[in-house]
Amino acid sequence: MPGSKVAGVTAVTLSTGAVACGVCCVLPFALPATVLASTGTLLAWFVSMHLWVTVLAILSFAGAWGWIAWQSRRTRRRPAASTLVMMAGSTALLAVAVLWPLIEKPLIRVLQV
Structure with a gap:
């Protein structure tokens, strides 16, 4: 059915766009926290060395x-x-x-x- 193919393509396109927008909006907030959390671990490792x-x-x-x-x-x-x-x-x-x-x-x- 031609309508279901268009709906499927539209759904995949929109979901890909939503994931991309989510990554672009969430990443600037989540990345610094992740980097800071891993920095503490790296510093502790360097102290032991x-x-x-x-x-x-x-x-x-x-x-x-x-x-x-x-x-x-x-x-x-x-x-x-x-x-x-x-x-x-x-x-x-x-x-x-x-x-x-x-x-x-x-x-x-x-x-x-």
């Missing part, structure tokens, strides 16, 4: 400074200022990472109001 990631960072940091020293000695030139600035920033961040177990509790007390 703090020790070995810090050790890996120290090794790569020492390797980077060693590479810079070796290149400077080999070429008899000073490293670029931008290299020294980036490495100074990296030194500061690594110091915070290494000292984090000592910094964390006092920092939380200060930030609690």
